Amino acid sequence: KKHQVELKFCEQIVSKLFNKKHATFAYPFLHPVDPVALNIPNYHKIIKKPMDFTTIQANLKSSQYANAKEFLLDARQVFLNCYKFNPTTDNVYRMGKQTEELFDSLWKE
Numbered sequence: 501k502k503h504q505v506e507l508k509f510c511e512q513i514v515s516k517l518f519n520k521k522h523a524t525f526a527y528p529f530l531h532p533v534d535p536v537a538l539n540i541p542n543y544h545k546i547i548k549k550p551m552d553f554t555t556i557q558a559n560l561k562s563s564q565y566a567n568a569k570e571f572l573l574d575a576r577q578v579f580l581n582c583y584k585f586n587p588t589t590d591n592v593y594r595m596g597k598q599t600e601e602l603f604d605s606l607w608k609e
């Protein structure tokens with residue numbers, strides 16, 4: 501029961517990330533990275549565990565996470581992938597930081 505309540509909170513956080521008002525910086529993390537569309541054929545050589553918030557949302561809806569901790573691991577993976585792949589000078593790196601900040605504020609809310 502306790503896990504159901506905390507996982508409901510997780511679902512609410514993820515749906516807030518999809519809110520239009522955050523779209524300008526959150527969009528690269530809302531859907532699976534498409535290496536063909538982005539012309540980054542080496543992506544899956546560098547990133548061994550691709551993750552995004554559409555996948556996380558689907559995992560939540562299909563009860564793939566036993567608890568919030570497991571959810572948090574996948575959410576952190578989105579940002580780790582971003583910082584591993586994108587150069588610190590790249591816009592998307594900065595967008596990752598902005599999205600992570602938003603995520604942390606929603607998590608601590």
Ligand SMILES: Cc1ccc(Nc2c(-c3ccc(O)cc3)nc3c(C)cccn23)cc1
Nearest residue numbers: 527528533538539540581582585586590592
């Ligand atoms: C040549 C090049 C360089 C950087 C990127 N990064 C990037 C990423 C990305 C997101 C998460 C992630 O773990 C890795 C990459 N998403 C984008 C988008 C949506 C538009 C433009 C660039 N984007 C794309 C192409």
